[in-house]
Amino acid sequence: MNGSIIRKILGYVLILEGALLLLPCFVGLIYHESEYKTYLICAAVTFAIGALIAVKKTKNNVFYLKEGCTATALSWIVLSVFGAVPFVLTGEIPHFVDALFETVSGFTTTGASILTDVKALSHASLFWRSFTHWIGGMGVLVFLLAVVQMSGGSNMNLMRAESPGPSVGKLVPKMRYTARILYVLYFVLTALEIVFLVCGDMPVFDAITASLGTAGTGGFGIKNDSMASYSTYIQWVITIFMALFGVNFNFYYFLILRQFGKALKMEEVRAYFCVIIFSIVAIVIDTYHLFDNLSAAITHSAFQVSSIITTTGYSTVDFDMWPSFSKAILVLLMFVGACAGSTGGGIKVSRFLVVLKTVKKEIQSYLHPKNIKKITLDGKAVEHETLRSTNVFIITYFVIFVFSMLIVSVEDYDLVTNFTAVAATLNNIGPGLELVGPSRNFGQFTDLSKIVLIFDMLAGRLELFPILLLFSPRLWIDTFKRKTARKIRSN
Template sequence: MNRKMIYRILGNILIFEGLIMILPFLVSLIYREHTAIYFIITSMVALVIGYILANLKTENKHIYAKEGFIVVAISWIVVSLIGALPFYISGEIPSYVDAFFETVSGFTTTGSSILNNIEGLSKGMLFWRCFTHWIGGMGVLVFVLAFLPQSEGQNMFLMKAEVPGPVVGKLVSKVKMTARILYAIYAFLTALEVVFLLFGGMPLFDSIVHAFSTAGTGGYAIKNSSIAYYNSYYIDMVITAFMLLFGVNFNLYYLLMLKNVKQVFKSEELRWYILIVVAFTGIITVNTLGVYGNVAQSFRYSIFQVASVITTTGFATTDFGMWPMLSQILLLLLMVVGACAGSTGGGMKISRIMILIKSAKSSVKKMVSPRRVSTINVEGKPVDNQVLDFAYSYFVVYALIFFGSVLLLSFENLDIITTLTAPLTCLGNVGPGFGDLIGPVGNFASLSNFSKIVLSFDMLAGRLELFPMILLCYSIKDEISTLCKKTFKR
């Protein structure tokens, strides 16, 4: 393993994190808050460590798939460890484990929180908290890839390890240009949402931070009652529309830029996405009529929560824990399904669900007609066996991590709803779970530090498509094993 090259890439990422700390620092200065100093301290720590690591000399500058996965996993852990410092050293989140959980939830765009009083944070901290969503939504490394001095092949290994979905491809011939195009589209949609929210009467600061949270499909709000605080049909619909837009594969926006509209609407995954949203919204609207009394209100809350859960954003405008059981179960299913591949959303991804369903259908047909030769097609193309195997493996690993996390959380003797849905919402990067404790009007503050660390792992695993974190664990195991062998030989 090329350790020095991993350290150099990690150094570049820490330099990047140190530089972006300037933004919350400026926000703190604008609002004349003493918290500005804590962003400078954290920025200096990140820049110094980053500079030392980035300037390590190494003759071998090549990295391959294994290093790509490992450096992505380590990078997300380290940026979370450093990113938690402003919360902790300022005293606004007194526990470092809580600060780490909140930061991991931010960068992974999960949106699960330990804060009982969000409005008690300073403006600078609120900005930083939501800005982590925006950075993590498209990916820390996707941004850095636009500037990293690596070869195209190495950049592709990093991008494959971070970008969500079963298949990752380049929009154009160079990975750097692909990263720049992705972030340009991302920034444009974010700015557009800010404009629409301003038209709805939302203050400028609120509009910017909520656009960050929507773009990253994270769900951090700056009010204790989330988006419900504004009590505006217009704002609800604007955020709903943009949540759904950010849940779409960004490759399709690039096709729109090229005016290839026909190719966009040929996307099978997009059609499934629209169908699921329409069908689930319709069912929940009818099912919750008894709660809200009229179709308009029922539709308003139903489509918002469907969009919030399927895109794994996690905003809330109502307590869906009070909905009929059918509606709650449908939202639970959406937690697992997630958004489109190549979007900022989490979950298993619709494309992967499509592959698994079509594979199961093909297997049933073969049982009926053993000599039948069938091909699994997605987006009009045959699915490669490697992609199919990866989808199976992903599903199995997802289930193993979920059940393992449930087992670990069971030692805390929580109620069964919390024990089951806490790992599910963190693995899916959704945010709120079900039940009184971690539901849309609750938070994760009362959980033990052990449970918060387990759930932090789940959030990182879910955001990084599981395998980078698994490979990192294997790598650590191998390092410990090698060290033990050397020690016993002596």
């Protein structure tokens, strides 16, 4: 394994994080908060460490999928550890495991929190907390590819390791330009939401943090009731933008190029909106009696469906109080998730489409054994490699889910709490039900359970395998053997 290029990438990541830590520093200065000093120190130290790591020249710039996955997993761990330090040093989240949980939840766009009183945080920390969503939404390494020239290797391997979905493709021939296009779309949609929210008389700071959380489909609110106290107009703006950020960004690229045929052919996007509409209608019918009028029922149902399927996690009501049928729909949406190539989490709509088409094909093979028919998606045949990776992903997903739930269950909380806590973290949702519902938090869990849930958040955001690769003894044995062999040859 090319350890030098991994070290270089980690250095770049820390340099980038050090620069980004200056933003909450400026926020603290604007609001005359002493916490800005802590963020300034953390920014300087993080930047300096990154520069020291990255300054050493690499012997070989070539990296393959193995290096891409390892660099991605380690980058997200390092990013989260350094990102948690300001919370500890300011004393706002003094326990490091809690601070790490909160930071990983931010970067992985989960939105699960250990805080009981969010409003007690300084503006600087509230901003950093929400900004981690925006950084993690599109991916820190995708941003790195957009701004840093990384030659000599396959940048696609970094994109494949970090981007959500069963397959990743280029929008344009050069990977760097693809990363730039994605971030331009990401930034423009975020800016548009801020404008719409400010037009609805939402305070500027609230609009910025809410938009950062929506764009990254994260869900950290700056109020204890999340989005419940805002106007209906603001709730609808956030509902619409949550749904938009759950769409595959290739769809927007095709629309910009006026390639409407390609955009309309995207089965995943069509299925995604069909699921949203069906879920809203079903929940409105089931919960209508809980609200004053039909308009309120539609508003809250649409908000929660959009929030859960995109794995954002904002809430306008305590949906834990809804009837079992509506809660069952929301739990199912947790697993479905958003589209591949979006900022959302979950298993992804495209994977469910592939699985359903595989089941249909299997049934047809029983009826017509000699009829050979390929599975297609968006009018193209699905390659065997994609089918294999989809099946392996789902099997691995449920293995992790089961083991995580067993470990968390040691604390003897009720089954619904344990089940939805793992579902909410592995799918990067945020709130679950019962003790981890929208009006509760994850603070009651022990450090062991929090570490398991931290692992789940990272595994869910990185599509399982990059983080699992770190636990492979063969990876480290091979690396050690190669280093030893190089030292022998040099001597």
